[in-house]
Amino acid sequence: MDIPTLRVRGMHCAACVALITMELDDAGLLAEVSSVALAGNNEGILTLKSDDAAARDRVQAVINALDGYTVHT
């Protein structure tokens, strides 16, 4: 089974990881995410715990609302 992930453009450093983690926590969505990591080339990867589409959409919405970060498909 493929591990559900989201690629986020704009993540370039540990501060970005901490910021996004905090935002997801504030939105009550951190439980949906198993890891937030940098992938290089100004991108990061969020690994989701399940392939629940609704959870994925909520996480995506929180990240897209942040200035400087975009989930790209």
Place this chain on the structure above:
Amino acid sequence: MAKYTYPILGMHCASCKKLIEKMVGKVAGVHHVQVNYATETMMVEFDEARADFADIKAAVAKAGAYRVVETDEGPALAAPGKIQKPLMGGMQGSHHDHAAMLKQDAYNRLRKLVWWTGLGVLPFFGVMARMLLIAFGVLEKMHAPLGYATFSGGYRLNVFFLAQFALATPIVFFSGRTFFTSAWSALRARSANMDTLIALGVSTAWAFSTVATFVPRAFGERESEVFFEAAAVIVFFILLGRLLEARAKGQANDAIAKLFALQAKDANVLREGVEVRVPIGEVRPGDVMVVRPGEKIPVDGTIVEGASALDESMVTGESLPVEKGVGDAVIGATINKNGSFRFRAEKVGGDTLLAHIIHLVEEAQGTQAPIQRKADAISAVFVPVVVSIAVSALLFWLFVAPWFGWTLPGSVAVQLAVYIAATILIIACPCALGLATPTAIMVGTGRAARHGILIKDAAALEHAHRVRTIVFDKTGTLTKGRPEVTDSVFADGVAKEHLLAQAYAVEHLSEHPLSAAIAMFAQNHTNGTILQARNFQAVAGRGVVGSVEDKTIAIGNLRFMEERGLASSAELSAQANTFATHGKTAVYMAQEGAIVAVFAIADVVKDDAKEVVEELHRLGIQAAMLTGDDATTAKSIAEQIGIDRVEANVLPQDKVAAIQKLQKESGGLVAMVGDGINDAPALAQADIGIAMGTGTDVAIAAGDVVLVKGTLNKVLETIELSRLTLEVIKQNLFWAFGYNVIAIPVAAGLAYPAFGVLISPAIASAAMAMSSLSVVANSVRLKSLTTSNRIFSNTLFYLAIAAFIATVGYMGTLLASV
């Protein structure tokens, strides 16, 4: 609700700013927090009954490796009536001085660390030199040149190795501690950066060498060699690269502090009919203020009584004093010249025009992207690849190579495997990559400084060649910034030279810039006659009058002549009108009852302005002009020089918007060239801000580049130097990467089975050091590199690289068994 501003260090990007704002914003009692990345400050508004500095400091620390210092915002731009606390320890000055002090302190500590590490590393350069001498047969190879320390049970330690352990260990774990902490932080974020590779390489070399020192036969029957020199030298070169980079980043920008310093500190206010002197922070809207000649206008307002001429040049950039009367607006921080008046305060504290300009500069600085560390971005991919190669090589040489008989004579497979893995990690250390850009920037900025171009922001040197539009301020940038007499017409039959001597006698007694222009013109065109004026009088807003040789001489504007009942001839009037259509000021001279001359006064263009604009066009760069002056004058100047695009009557905030618009429209970068305080926000907003050294301190502080003598052709020199610098940076990066691409396979032992070529960790560190030195040497070339000699110079450089690679290969074969 109290508002404080604190310096913050440790931020490296906009994400840090957002992280800190978010963390501090969560503290109970905090109402508002705003971090400015460029000025490294944080403004916090909070309820002092619910939160204090300790809470804020804890929140900042929780966000990451950031440091905040308790201090206070400067006075006067705070809201009126707020109680100002003194700074910690009784120190005075703006918070921005503290930020600069902390940055300087961090730089000094790094410099001291590099110095002491360099001293500690010197013996290891001796170790490497010894190895070379052994390879060339000059010295006999001795495994234990200092003998052994023998213990009971036959346990012995190589003293030479012990000494190296004692020297290298503090270097690795004290000087190099930041690499380990940074690599650990990256690891926690499940990422890798340049420090990851450095930490791995250094720790591998140190760990292997330490085991080999204290357990000599851990890796086989034959006692292993050690690579302490590799660990120590890596740490030194990386720290050196960091130091050079910090120097190349330029001076701390104190534009904001200089703007703060423009404010008046106190003001004369009428309270219940009595004039009292109060601190500026206590002025409220509606207060009636009294201003006398020579005093600074404290806040923005409207004149209610009296009149004067105000020097508004520090805000508007325009050189001529502006006449003001009842109903006219006055601007805080401008200077009252010669009259007294009263005005009603309307905008105070953070609402004044000066505060607005400060805010614009802060905003513009905060939106500029910092220099990205290319090495970190590349390391995120490079590091895992190198580690994979090292692990693969380790496994190959441990388990696979022995099957083919590929081992080092007299050693077991594990020794060769670890040897190769350590060599890969060491030789892959991108020290040269870390030095590639900062060394070139440093040499480039040094060369620029020798030519009167001060580069304050290294990114400006890196990017200036990409400019496609240059926006010029008019007064003081394209023009000389002071009025000069450009034309003169005289009535028929007058003795011009004698008339000019009379003019000089009167005008040189006045301080008005127009008088100074006429006095200079007259002095240069008289026949040496010196005359004296009596009964001199300066009439504000009109002109001057005096008695010379018993004749009344009056010089001034048309209104002055009309008030004295004087009219000029049709011919002189026509000439005066012609002057006006060219944007020049007409000044009349009357002798007794007749107007006898008209002078045209204008701020003339600089001698090289036209030539520079032509050259910019040849380079494919568009020239634009923004000015607060009127459209007629602006258009006249633009036509003289060949400017492509003109915008006149532009306020400071409009200049920023104009730059932003050009940045969107332009296919490349937009540079701004200016000299006045009103240019400071635009200089900060532009991709490259170029300040004229002859301009105001604030413009100089806001610019990325300062042209010391204010000559326009230095703009062209800056662009050429940027092109050459970028070429050298690209060569350095190519070499730094190319070296790794060539060296890693060889370090992995690819050439060993067929050619017997193996790079020892010692040679790896030497080669790594040489690659760093070659990057530095290439950067030094920039001192004398020009567009005309670059082909020859580049050819020499590539030949040198080829020779270096050949040398390393040769040394590899010689030292395979060392």
